[in-house]
Amino acid sequence: MAAASPTPSPLLSLRRAAKSYGGVRALRGVDFDLRAGEVHALLGENGAGKSTLIKIITGAHRPDAGEITVAGRTLDGLTPALAQQLGIACIYQSPALFPDLTVAENIGLRLEPAGAMRRVDWGARHRRAAQLLQQVGASIAPAAEVRTLSMPEQQLVEIACAIGAGARIVVMDEPTASLTQREQERLFTVVRELRAAGVGVIYISHRLEEIFALADRVTVLRDGQSVGTHGLNEVTEAGLIKLMVGREVAQIYPPAESAPGEPVLTLRGVGCAASGVHGVSFEVRAGEIFGVAGLVGAGRTELARILFGLTPADAGEITLNRERLAPRSPPEAVARGIAYVPEDRRRHGVVLEMPIAQNMTMAVHRRLFPGGWLRGAAEQGLARDFIRDLAIKTAGPDAPGGSLSGGNQQKVSLARWLATQPRLLILDEPTQGVDVGAKSEIHRIIRQLAKDGLAVIMISSDLPEVLGMSDRIGVMRGGTLTAVLPGGSPAAAVMAAALGQNERPDPA
Ligand SMILES: Nc1ncnc2c1ncn2[C@@H]1O[C@H](COP(=O)(O)OP(=O)(O)OP(=O)(O)O)[C@@H](O)[C@H]1O
Ligand SMILES: [Mg+2]
Structure with missing residues (x-):
């Protein structure tokens, strides 16, 4: 991690990036730098703006204001195609591969130039896939159909695609959320290899242990603003949590108070x-x-x-x-x-088009609202209670499910089942x-x-x-x-x- 040169110019930098969705200000002028050969973690509460920042970097969303500099080019926004061209790759938590095609076909489709008259060199395609899979330490057959692979295996295929495409910037939005310890360790090994090869990795996770184990620096977002970038050797877990939520949170488990019955x-x-x-x-x-x-x-x-x-x-x-x-x-x-x-x-x-309140009550309609006519008031009351108790970050019970950040959507689906008593x-x-x-x-x-x-x-x-x-x-x-x-x-x-x-x- 020793910085040889005094100020290595960053692979990517964002200046004053801002983005609103309707009335919600998801990002309010964020500065962010990514260096070559670093793992840079993004940390923040649910709804803090992490995924929004990523969407700007991958060109999925256009910022309302600010600028982004990649590979020496300063732009006021990216498109997905331009981001890809500039060497930016994103590993999604639920990979976007074609399930009915083989691994080699999926990798081929991503990496080979498209063209109607192009003839596929199956042998070369296969060899390339095998080599990339080996590079990410995956024991996956290139001929396997993607739908036979587990999520973690599909994730490795995505990473293989990113490496094959020569990505210089790799973005991971909660990649380990559904991985076991072992799969996680394998992923970490791959991430460390990317770093050693000079790739800049942006890594989003809610697991602090993971961030301490893997990342070099961390940027903490709170309410759409950056509250600081730190080396992980200069912060503690408690310190990061405080930066993130603005108060102390005890990371202890509540004691068992009940004596199990029948x-x-x-x-x-x-x-x-x-x-x-x-x-x-x-x-x-x-x-x-x-x-x-x-x-x-x-x-x-x-x-x-x-x-x-x-x-x-x-x-x-x-x-x-x-x-x-x-x-x-x-x-x-x-x-x-x-x-x-x-x-x-x-x-x-969560049903993305449906209001949050209805999302929460859809499993209890018959019990709570037998006549139907009381529904509005009872539904709103129940929804407001859950929004408060689970600290769901939203404009209110009428906002659509799709307007929530990932973590807040999860709280809504938890609420739906808690409501069934x-x-x-x-x-x-x-x-x-x-x-x-x-x-x-x-x-x-x-x-x-x-x-x-x-x-x-x-x-x-x-x-x-x-x-x-x-x-x-x-x-x-x-x-x-x-x-x-x-x-x-x-x-x-x-x-x-x-x-x-x-x-x-x-x-x-
Ligand atoms: N499509 C959208 N329409 C309306 N509001 C949105 C939309 N996408 C995100 N938001 C809002 O923008 C804010 C930031 O959301 P974002 O998804 O960036 O959060 P996050 O930090 O990734 O959270 P999480 O940890 O829960 O994934 C939230 O208040 C969210 O409700
Ligand atoms: Mg998110």
Whole structure:
């Protein structure tokens, strides 16, 4: 990191960048520099303007004011084509690849010049893809169809495209939100290689550990303004949080206050051939938070989908409050008092055209508004409560879902299921993509719900969260539950179980 030359001229710089959406001022004159060979983190609360800044850099949105200098050219805005031409590449959290084409075809389409008369050299295309995939450390066959790949693998394909295109600036907007530790480490290795090759990486994440492990500098945004750029060796976690939210936030987990009561949910040998889940047995009591840990692909989300009637079980027995449960559809599960907040809420959660209030109440319409006519007032009241409790940054309950930042959309979809007042609440990655302040708020709410007697299943790849929140921790591997550990177990014990290493004696 030693700066050899006195002032290396930045790869990219933004001056006084401003952007409004209608009346919302997303960016209010932000300065930002990216150097060659640095990982520059962008940090800020949900709605602070991070994604907006990225959209300006990738040419997806045009700034209302300000200028951007890339590769010695000063412009008052970019287009996606120009950004690409200037060596700017963006790795999205949900990669934008063609699912029915092979990996090599996708890479070819991105990198080879287009033209109707062009003949494809399949051999060369294949070799190039293989070489790029190797460069990012991916063991992916170039001939594999993209839809057979996991999200993290698709992300690596995107990075391979960026490297192949000779990108000098690589932008990553929350790339690790759905990665496990291992996949995350692989991604970090690739990012470090990019840095070593002189690429400038802009890296958005809400996970501070990650920023400290990876980034050289960090720029903190608050309410559309930059509140400073710092070397990571000159700031602390607490200091960054304070910069970000303007106050201290305790990063401690709320203590368990409830003594778990009667079993609410019981599974005996549950399986579903179609989703690869088999032989799952455990129970969850009223007032208990049952954490589910495991690697991506271990079957955690599949288990949730069985319980919610999305992929019905074809083996074993489930009981809810001592009555047999075999939901064949989500409405059946909802009618039995089950709520499921899915992961990847960015794609499955919020209806972008619909007002926030309706987004929040759509799962409870029949119960809350039997006659229909009271709907407006009751809906607004409920929405205002959730907007306040979850600190959702919005103009109000009538704003469309699509006007919210990513993290605030996630809070809306959480609110929708909390509004159903379920007996069993299944949360899949409940705090993925939300900022530290909102995260501790969501933890407090989950604890409160458990205290009120709800049974909670909390699936999470965030190990500190699983350890800090769970009364007991179920670990899944290879489609089944392989261990149940007491809450407060050491991280190493949970990881070992998730990886299938030798059962260690539990020191707890
Ligand atoms: N298309 C849009 N229409 C209206 N408002 C928008 C739109 N996109 C973003 N905004 C608003 O601009 C502000 C900044 O949003 P942005 O997406 O940049 O936040 P962010 O820092 O990326 O947050 P997150 O951590 O939640 O992803 C927010 O107040 C958001 O509601
Ligand atoms: Mg964002």
